[in-house]
Amino acid sequence: MIVLKKPIISEKSMELAKMGQYSFEVDKRATKPLIAKKVAAKFMVTVLKVKIVNVKGKTKNQKKVRGSYKTSGFKKAVVQVKKGDKIAIFETPQEGVIPTSVGTEGEPQIMKEKKDILGRTKVRVEKSLARSTGGAVGAAPTTQRKVITGK
Numbered sequence: 001m002i003v004l005k006k007p008i009i010s011e012k013s014m015e016l017a018k019m020g021q022y023s024f025e026v027d028k029r030a031t032k033p034l035i036a037k038k039v040a041a042k043f044m045v046t047v048l049k050v051k052i053v054n055v056k057g058k059t060k061n062q063k064k065v066r067g068s069y070k071t072s073g074f075k076k077a078v079v080q081v082k083k084g085d086k087i088a089i090f091e092t093p094q095e096g097v098i099p100t101s102v103g104t105e106g107e108p109q110i111m112k113e114k115k116d117i118l119g120r121t122k123v124r125v126e127k128s129l130a131r132s133t134g135g136a137v138g139a140a141p142t143t144q145r146k147v148i149t150g151k
Contacts, residue, residue: 003030003038007089008076016078017090026052026077035077046082053078 007013008023016023026035036047057073081087 001027001029003027003034004042005074009090014090014092017087020083020085021078021080022087022090024077024079026075028075030075030077032077035079039079039081043087045085045087047079048082049080051078051080052076 003026005025005027008025010023013023022039024035024039032050032052035052036050039045040047053076055073055076057071059068059070061068
């Protein structure tokens, strides 16, 4: 039986993560001691408390065909870990500034690398104050942006 199905990433769960409480979708047959044991083994943290909520499925209406259907519910576990312990999946991405080589017009380019929650990288290259030699004195500086997403 796979106990931990997936982490629940939402605004509310990210706020709870700042306080050391992490939300997971778990198997319907999972118990509190089993969830605590699996989280402690998988993420190398000390589990203090486990709270379980059975989330009911919603009734959805179809527009083209008259009728409705019900989505399946799931079991959610909110796990509180010891102060100072963190689970990396719930950490907000950090932005790093990496200076790069000289650009096309002789000015240094600054690369900002940002990673999203799933570990994919997004790179943004910005060039500041690019002035052309024949441009006007009061002209606004141009900015070059390049976004690369890695999968």
